[in-house]
Amino acid sequence: MLRYVTTNPGKVREAERYLRDGSVERLDFDYPEIQAAELGPIAAQGAREAYRHAGEPVLVDDAGLFVEGIDGFPGPYSSYVEETLGVERVHDIAADLDDRRAAFRCVLGYCDGEGFAASPDPVDRGDRDAAAAAGPDSESPDGNENALPVKLFEGYVPGRIVAPRGEGGFGYDPIFEHDGETFAEMDTDRKNAVSHRGRALEKFAEWYAER
Ligand code: ITT
Numbered sequence: 782m783l784r785y786v787t788t789n790p791g792k793v794r795e796a797e798r799y800l801r802d803g804s805v806e807r808l809d810f811d812y813p814e815i816q817a818a819e820l821g822p823i824a825a826q827g828a829r830e831a832y833r834h835a836g837e838p839v840l841v842d843d844a845g846l847f848v849e850g851i852d853g854f855p856g857p858y859s860s861y862v863e864e865t866l867g868v869e870r871v872h873d874i875a876a877d878l879d880d881r882r883a884a885f886r887c888v889l890g891y892c893d894g895e896g897f898a899a900s901p902d903p904v905d906r907g908d909r910d911a912a913a914a915a916g917p918d919s920e921s922p923d924g925n926e927n928a929l930p931v932k933l934f935e936g937y938v939p940g941r942i943v944a945p946r947g948e949g950g951f952g953y954d955p956i957f958e959h960d961g962e963t964f965a966e967m968d969t970d971r972k973n974a975v976s977h978r979g980r981a982l983e984k985f986a987e988w989y990a991e992r
Contacts, residue, residue, distance in 0.1 A: 783989070784808035786831040786841045791951030796842070798973055799982040810834055812841065820845060820857055820888040825931040828890030832929065838893035840985065844977060846871070846885055846953045848942060850878035856886075863952060868945070872956040875942035883942050885957065887977040889934040889985050896930050934988070936980030940964075 783805040785796050793807050812830040817823050824843040831839040845859035851874065855862035862871060875881050938959060945955035947965025950972060954964035964972050973979035 782806055782837055784831070784835050784837055784839045786810050786812065786827075786835070786839050789842075789951070792842050792844075792978065795969055795973055795976070795978050796982055798969065799979075799986045805840075808835055808839070814843070817857060820886055821933055821935075823857060824888040824890035824933060828892035828931045829929045832892040832894055838891070841890045842887060842978065842981075843890070844885065844887040846883060846957065848875055848878075849882040849884075850875065850880035859953070868953055868956055871953065872942055872944060875956075876944075881942045882939065883957065884937055884939050885953075885977040887936045887981045889936075889981045891932045891934070891985065891989070892929055894929060932988070934981045934985040936977040936982070936984070938975055938977045938980070 783800070784807070785793060785800065785805050786808045787793060788809055788811050796805075808831070810831060812827045812834065814823055815826050820843045824841055827841040827843060828839055831841050843857075845856045847853040847856045848871070855871065875883070940957050940959035942956050943958045943963060945965075946958075946963045947955050947967075949968060950965040954972075957964050959975055962971075964976065973982070
């Protein structure tokens with residue numbers, strides 16, 4: 782059974798449209814997130830942590846809002862910024878910018894404890910090689926767990942920051958406009974058709990069907 786690992790019910794609602802054949806179940810597990818400037822390594826390490834916890838194939842979902850005029854902030858810190866500043870303050874900051882373009886990015890990380898002959902290479906390949914070389918005597922209490930392969934799937938959607946509109950979605954959806962509508966004004970199917978998560982899930986579903 783594949784476990785979709787997240788504490789965020791909004792993500793699950795969207796993912797269910799791609800994985801609803803009974804082969805996936807949500808696992809509400811708050812895996813420790815490393816700090817990194819990119820989503821890929823966070824998703825890769827999260828997938829390993831989640832796999833160690835679940836002992837079954839897992840898919841983790843790391844996402845963020847990248848505002849161009851402030852160098853991509855909050856990016857990988859989006860969750861922390863939503864909890865501390867809040868979505869409206871992020872809009873207020875962006876409202877003072879000349880450039881209000883933004884993008885959502887999503888990286889899905891899949892791990893089932895086995896190897897893949899798949900590409901692209903995991904972004905943290907260097908770390909994995911070092912961990913594998915260090916072997917079980919490595920200083921890590923978990924031996925060479927960092928050698929566990931993870932397959933990543935990415936999705937991206939461009940848009941811009943606007944004053945909050947709409948009741949649907951979750952997180953930053955009310956302030957993210959794509960093609961004239963905010964994500965909070967779209968229903969789940971419409972958001973999935975264009976969103977960062979929808980694109981990543983589509984790639985994953987296609988690959989997983991073959992596996
Ligand atoms: P998990 O880590 O447990 O999956 P999370 O909500 O903390 O849940 P992230 O670490 O990926 O997820 O944090 C991403 C932040 O960006 C968080 O504040 C989300 O609410 C927000 N976010 C992610 N996807 C989004 C989307 O499709 N629409 C709006 N906001 C989104």
